[in-house]
């Protein structure tokens with residue numbers, strides 16, 4: 121059984137800039153072999169998951185306003201399945217870290233992330249979330265959320281344009297589509 | 313003003329009085345309260361606009377900028393300093409101006425100055441575990457001193473105050489809440505606090521007994537960063553404080569530097585700046601309206617407001633290249649000339665916005681539920697607004713004339729005519745209506761200017777390195793949420809010795825406790841929406 125292609129609706133394969141890392145990931149999956157049943161199940165589940173990634177309403181500063189703009193009329197991320205933002209981390213699939221994270225906020229963000237149910241994803245939106253951005257020399261700014269969260273997609277910009285965020289979110293969809301979902305935990309345990 | 317000098321000298325004989333940008337009075341710490349009392353109660357300086365801590369090297373000082381509510385253009389500066397850097401103390405003025413409460417806590421955060429008799433001497437932005445005082449000149453910003461700590465700590469329910477007793481100082485611990493209080497946490501991650509703000513709300517059933525607001529969840533240390541950067545380099549921070557007033561704030565800082573360095577701004581730039589400021593104000597009020605409606609569950613209104621806002625962003629993007637943050641003002645003028653389509657785009661936008669306003673009123677203003685939730689709710693009296701130093705549309709809803717565009721005109725505001733929107737009710741509805749009416753006034757200002765943009769340069773020629781002569785410079789501008797201000801202390805270098813930004817939103821949140829006491833907890837959200845604060849502006 122073949123692992124499915126990295127395709128999502130709405131934007132063609134060639135238009136994505138970074139295809140190599142995902143290709144490599146797929147190669148790996150293929151090398152390990154995919155069971156027919158689990159493979160098909162994975163396909164179906166991931167199809168559902170990738171088209172209903174619900175973000176947490178989380179924003180600390182400027183980038184949050186662009187995040188709001190992406191949710192509003194003109195850009196409307198509901199078109200891509202990001203449907204609604206959830207106010208509770210328990211109901212969210214992805215946390216979009218929009219804005220600067222400072223020392224006092226870091227434990228709060230960590231706790232929010234911990235409260236989210238697996239599987240969960242992190243998008244670092246804007247240069248602040250990626251590296252501290254304009255404030256990286258400050259005495260109390262975290263230089264990138266990847267210091268304590270596993271970031272899946274980075275969206276650069278200060279602030280990123282809505283189109284950029286949509287692009288980043290679609291990258292996440294592709295990533296989700298390729299994932300091994302069934303018996304993932306079991307395998308990980310066996311490998312250990 | 314001559315008269316006031318004599319009065320001051322009669323009260324405090326060894327006060328040093330200088331005629332600078334504003335009349336500046338330097339006093340010893342022990343005379344501070346005498347002078348402050350006189351200015352506050354006899355001379356009518358009831359607005360505390362700025363309170364800035366400064367590390368002078370051999371002493372730690374505070375600079376107070378006071379204004380009168382009758383005439384906001386009349387200002388006076390008080391300065392005082394203590395030479396004791398080990399255990400610095402100064403007398404509080406928070407009993408005279410409530411606005412000083414948080415400002416003094418900020419000074420405590422930054423410099424470790426303890427204010428005697430201050431009711432609540434806790435950290436404002438930093439945590440209790442923070443070591444050192446970051447804005448002191450000898451602070452070593454190394455991460456090994458204050459490493460990133462991901463552990464969640466319980467918040468303390470007590471506060472301290474230091475009172476003078478005989479020769480010494482006594483520390484008194486106090487509980488923030490009463491024993492049987494039921495305290496609800498709202499924030500820091502809450503969609504209706506408009507950012508990462510934390511309210512601890514003590515309730516009696518549904519009624520709010522007390523609010524303890526906590527800030528600092530987005531304290532980025534901008535003022536310290538500015539000290540290490542040249543003036544043109546530090547401009548970009550202002551865009552990111554209150555990102556919905558990016559143009560206006562940056563305009564303010566540019567003006568301050570231009571005035572101090574004696575740079576003449578071309579008329580074309582002045583007019584462009586004014587138009588941009590007003591577009592920005594509309595943008596800001598639209599977001600305020602959208603979010604307030606959304607807080608009251610009117611999601612449609614949010615979508616409508618954001619839809620019209622995009623039109624402004626298109627105009628910004630075409631000329632300045634940025635949507636939310638434009639980085640458009642530079643010292644001496646603006647970065648680039650307006651786009652050839654600019655005038656036409658703006659002209660097309662005005663009728664669209666007018667139609668939008670009509671729609672908003674039809675859609676929401678008349679709504680029974682909205683009216684029930686806004687009329688008579690969260691009343692801010694004129695006295696409260698003055699005591700907390702509240703300015704902007706929220707203060708104008710409480711009957712205070714505080715529009716700096718009228719009181720102390722800058723850029724091209726003296727060439728246009730517009731109404732200052734004043735309402736007397738002081739409730740959520742008045743604040744809500746004020747914003748929508750101000751959009752109309754902004755459109756009116758733009759209309760007058762858009763056909764009369766003078767020809768000429770859009771930016772003055774400046775030296776490659778801008779150095780400000782030694783001295784202190786203030787600049788006040790009318791932001792979307794109230795008066796925004798800059799204070800620069802220059803020692804003649806290309807970087808500022810101390811740069812302070814006055815935040816209008818801090819006053820708004822500071823006043824939340826007083827105005828929402830006795831109200832329902834559900835209304836807290838409405839009141840917050842109508843006050844319209846932006847948290848990164850508070851925390852800086």
Ligand code: SF4
Pocket residue numbers: 181182183184218219220245246247248249253254277278279280552637
């Ligand atoms: S990346 Fe830029 S726009 Fe985004 S939060 Fe940081 S400073 Fe603001």
